[in-house]
Amino acid sequence: MQPQDLLRPTPAGLYCPVGDFHIDPVRPVPRALVTHGHADHARPGHGAVLATRETLDIMGLRHGADHAGSTQAAGYGESLALGGVTVGFHPAGHVLGSAQIRVEAGGLRILVTGDYKRGPDPSCAPWEPVPADVLITEATFGLPVFRHPDPAAEIARLLASLAQFPERAHLVGVYALGKAQRLIALLRAAGYDRPIYIHGALARLCAYYESRGIALGPLESATVDRGTKGAFAGAVVLGPPSAFAAKWAQRFPDPLIAFASGWMQVRARARQRGVELPLVLSDHADWPGLTDTIAQLAPQEVWVTHGREEALVRWCGLAGIPARPLSLVGYEDEAE
Amino acid sequence: MQRFAALLDRLTLTPARNAKLRLLADYFSDAPDPDRGHALAAITRDLELPGVKPAMLRALVAERTDPELFALSYDYVGDLAETVALIWEPAPGAGPPPDIRLGAVVARLSRLSRAEAPACIAAHLDALDAPARFALIKLVTGGLRVGVSARLAKQALAGWGGVEVTEIEEIWHGLAPPYAALFAWLEGRAPRPEPQAAALFRPVMLANPVEPGDLDRLAPADYAAEWKWDGIRVQVTAERGTRRLYSRSGDDISRAFPDLIEAMDFEGAIDGELLVMRAEAAPGSPERVGSFAELQQRLNRKTVSAALMARHPVFLRAYDLLAEGQEDLRRLPFTARRARLAALVTGLDPARFDLSAAVPFAAWDEVARLLAAPPHDAIEGVMLKRRDAPYVPGRPKGPWFKWKKDPHLIDAVLMYAQRGHGRRSSFYSDYTFGVWTAAGTLVPVGKAYFGFTDEELRRIDRFVRDNTVERFGPVRAVRAEPEAGLVLEIAFEGLQRSGRHKSGLAMRFPRIHRLRWDKPPREADRLETLERLLG
Ligand SMILES: [Zn+2]
Numbered sequence: 001m002q003p004q005d006l007l008r009p010t011p012a013g014l015y016c017p018v019g020d021f022h023i024d025p026v027r028p029v030p031r032a033l034v035t036h037g038h039a040d041h042a043r044p045g046h047g048a049v050l051a052t053r054e055t056l057d058i059m060g061l062r063h064g065a066d067h068a069g070s071t072q073a074a075g076y077g078e079s080l081a082l083g084g085v086t087v088g089f090h091p092a093g094h095v096l097g098s099a100q101i102r103v104e105a106g107g108l109r110i111l112v113t114g115d116y117k118r119g120p121d122p123s124c125a126p127w128e129p130v131p132a133d134v135l136i137t138e139a140t141f142g143l144p145v146f147r148h149p150d151p152a153a154e155i156a157r158l159l160a161s162l163a164q165f166p167e168r169a170h171l172v173g174v175y176a177l178g179k180a181q182r183l184i185a186l187l188r189a190a191g192y193d194r195p196i197y198i199h200g201a202l203a204r205l206c207a208y209y210e211s212r213g214i215a216l217g218p219l220e221s222a223t224v225d226r227g228t229k230g231a232f233a234g235a236v237v238l239g240p241p242s243a244f245a246a247k248w249a250q251r252f253p254d255p256l257i258a259f260a261s262g263w264m265q266v267r268a269r270a271r272q273r274g275v276e277l278p279l280v281l282s283d284h285a286d287w288p289g290l291t292d293t294i295a296q297l298a299p300q301e302v303w304v305t306h307g308r309e310e311a312l313v314r315w316c317g318l319a320g321i322p323a324r325p326l327s328l329v330g331y332e333d334e335a336e
Numbered sequence: 337m338q339r340f341a342a343l344l345d346r347l348t349l350t351p352a353r354n355a356k357l358r359l360l361a362d363y364f365s366d367a368p369d370p371d372r373g374h375a376l377a378a379i380t381r382d383l384e385l386p387g388v389k390p391a392m393l394r395a396l397v398a399e400r401t402d403p404e405l406f407a408l409s410y411d412y413v414g415d416l417a418e419t420v421a422l423i424w425e426p427a428p429g430a431g432p433p434p435d436i437r438l439g440a441v442v443a444r445l446s447r448l449s450r451a452e453a454p455a456c457i458a459a460h461l462d463a464l465d466a467p468a469r470f471a472l473i474k475l476v477t478g479g480l481r482v483g484v485s486a487r488l489a490k491q492a493l494a495g496w497g498g499v500e501v502t503e504i505e506e507i508w509h510g511l512a513p514p515y516a517a518l519f520a521w522l523e524g525r526a527p528r529p530e531p532q533a534a535a536l537f538r539p540v541m542l543a544n545p546v547e548p549g550d551l552d553r554l555a556p557a558d559y560a561a562e563w564k565w566d567g568i569r570v571q572v573t574a575e576r577g578t579r580r581l582y583s584r585s586g587d588d589i590s591r592a593f594p595d596l597i598e599a600m601d602f603e604g605a606i607d608g609e610l611l612v613m614r615a616e617a618a619p620g621s622p623e624r625v626g627s628f629a630e631l632q633q634r635l636n637r638k639t640v641s642a643a644l645m646a647r648h649p650v651f652l653r654a655y656d657l658l659a660e661g662q663e664d665l666r667r668l669p670f671t672a673r674r675a676r677l678a679a680l681v682t683g684l685d686p687a688r689f690d691l692s693a694a695v696p697f698a699a700w701d702e703v704a705r706l707l708a709a710p711p712h713d714a715i716e717g718v719m720l721k722r723r724d725a726p727y728v729p730g731r732p733k734g735p736w737f738k739w740k741k742d743p744h745l746i747d748a749v750l751m752y753a754q755r756g757h758g759r760r761s762s763f764y765s766d767y768t769f770g771v772w773t774a775a776g777t778l779v780p781v782g783k784a785y786f787g788f789t790d791e792e793l794r795r796i797d798r799f800v801r802d803n804t805v806e807r808f809g810p811v812r813a814v815r816a817e818p819e820a821g822l823v824l825e826i827a828f829e830g831l832q833r834s835g836r837h838k839s840g841l842a843m844r845f846p847r848i849h850r851l852r853w854d855k856p857p858r859e860a861d862r863l864e865t866l867e868r869l870l871g
């Protein structure tokens with residue numbers, strides 16, 4: 001069997017003709033396998049969805065319980081038969097419930113990494129290596145300039161700024177799924193035990209993480225009333241980055257805008273967004289992560305999906321590994 | 337080095353002046369000597385290191401990185417120093433680099449010969465983390481821009497040490513990096529350093545604009561008047577063989593004006609207006625003064641050619657005398673200083689120095705009449721100086737007033753630039769500018785294109801390209817913050833209310849009168865000033 005007979009790029013996303021299913025389809029399909037709950041990977045309107053329990057729950061929270069005709073939960077490491085194909089879900093270390101998807105038939109194994117990272121994360125299961133003949137890898141941070149620093153050092157910078165500007169509310173932009181909970185867990189691990197204030201858009205996902213046993217400590221709603229403005233002096237307030245551009249942010253005392261994202265490694269990105277304190281905190285593999293993984297799994301062939309495909313394909317070329325870009329559309333850079 | 341790099345990154349992204357002051361003050365408290373002194377010098381641009389060319393950096397990177405991967409990365413990051421800092425591959429297996437002190441880096445780099453530079457820079461890049469690599473590269477390539485003026489750095493020192501900023505400015509030119517004596521004084525461990533070096537800058541006295549009602553309370557007889565000339569305010573100081581020309585903020589600009597320096601045959605310090613002369617007109621005649629556009633050819637240069645000096649020679653119109661010989665005159669009343677000045681100027685080359693003429697008047701409305709038809713285009717108003725007032729640094733309220741001829745002249749901040757048309761199509765030559773609101777944000781108030789020389793156009797074009805923060809098709813948004821940005825002096829014919837503009841008003845025939853490279857954006861005008869014009 002040739003790899004493209006097992007999985008091939010189509011306008012709706014990666015498609016498996018043998019098992020008749022799509023992986024992370026960007027438009028409604030009869031049967032979808034979903035790697036994780038981020039909105040560009042997990043869309044509503046499919047006939048049947050196979051994903052981890054957590055990913056299904058997150059899709060339900062975001063799109064309503066009826067987001068798909070039917071759902072089936074897959075446990076990490078289990079093998080399931082779908083038509084003539086065996087599939088399996090393995091931890092991707094990206095966000096709670098995130099998985100890499102293994103697809104096997106006729107002695108050929110393809111691994112779709114989905115979004116992944118290899119560093120430790122107190123808010124989800126750690127990435128596991130899954131050797132495969134063909135590796136389909138993400139490339140969000142696929143440029144050699146991306147070397148994400150130690151998360152603890154970034155948290156230390158946030159805490160140092162709180163000590164230096166104790167009268168200013170520190171507004172930290174975070175994506176609602178994954179980054180928010182990871183940042184909270186990292187702050188708790190660093191010994192920060194004051195209440196953390198969260199924007200309404202984060203509340204349901206934080207509560208869900210708690211229900212899955214990830215302790216986030218005291219969280220309070222970031223609602224400023226006339227009398228309570230002073231209470232936010234020196235507070236950590238988390239919200240979606242879009243909220244900080246709006247009037248919402250101006251209600252806080254002398255707000256200091258921070259943003260926790262892998263993109264913050266490039267200064268121009270921080271400048272463009274008016275970020276005063278960039279925190280380089282990424283839920284994706286950085287360049288060493290991407291290239292070490294390819295070297296470790298030693299696939300016969302590498303296909304590169306969304307991100308900076310060109311550079312990673314070039315690196316594979318230099319390493320003597322056949323590689324090609326898939327140029328899938330519909331997955332967003334910013335949703336990291 | 338890591339502490340210094342962190343400071344630079346924070347300063348670059350911090351818009352508020354007070355927050356910058358705190359970042360600087362905390363750094364001065366935390367960092368030891370000589371690191372903090374070198375950091376201060378880097379920020380005030382007084383740190384002298386042998387320059388490293390971008391080509392050398394590219395060559396160093398090329399030894400370690402695939403050119404295609406580098407090109408893709410550079411294309412994405414957009415800044416050479418940052419790309420090199422981020423892409424630099426730490427030695428395999430090396431743990432986190434130990435922190436190297438800034439002082440040690442500066443000591444090593446300042447003794448660097450051209451031949452050993454590449455290996456030495458590479459070794460430093462190996463030993464630093466990415467933010468520190470970025471700081472190092474910016475230091476040696478001279479591209480450090482953190483949105484902190486030298487003046488703001490001195491204000492941070494003053495606030496931190498609990499002294500007046502003028503006390504620091506007065507001794508500044510006698511100090512050298514790493515400023516150990518300065519820090520010792522500010523920490524209360526040593527007396528204030530003596531202003532020992534000759535020809536030091538003396539902080540300048542500035543005037544307040546005449547506000548409605550101001551003059552009703554003042555007696556005309558208490559004030560002397562003279563024309564306010566449209567040149568640049570400078571201080572020329574000659575002591576014990578050292579001659580200096582300072583801008584009003586204390587920058588030493590002597591090297592650009594050797595023609596004037598050569599004629600400084602006196603001992604003392606004169607405050608005056610630097611003007612360009614039309615050599616064909618007789619000294620003292622009204623036609624003598626060239627336009628500001630002509631003067632602009634001589635500004636912002638490190639050096640100057642003989643041809644340019646011949647085409648646009650400069651001279652000084654003397655306003656005040658701050659010192660003569662060893663004697664400090666600043667405590668004397670204005671009339672006494674003025675008499676000493678008149679006597680001193682008589683002995684100088686009349687082609688290079690003349691006395692700013694007194695404008696006699698008996699009543700305030702007489703001044704207003706004179707202002708309606710001033711005898712020269714280069715007059716931008718009248719200065720009123722209290723006859724009995726000493727020379728006080730800063731902008732004290734009361735002794736000096738400026739009364740501007742054209743009420744429709746404001747300082748605005750460049751916000752957006754757009755490509756021009758025709759001959760200018762390769763330059764960003766159409767500009768949208770704004771003024772500060774009460775909330776401290778900029779609101780656009782007009783749009784104009786630039787009418788100066790190609791050289792000025794190239795310079796502002798480069799500013800736009802270096803300071804772009806966002807692009808919208810052919811339009812670029814540029815950095816416009818209280819401490820970083822470009823001030824444009826805008827002339828306009830009138831104002832009217834307008835519901836179509838966010839600012840609530842529209843300018844008639846705005847034009848860019850001149851570029852104020854010397855002025856920090858925080859000193860630009862406020863919306864309320866324009867609203868007052870509407871009446
Ligand atoms: Zn994702």
Ligand SMILES: [Zn+2]
Nearest residue numbers: 041115331332
């Ligand atoms: Zn993704």
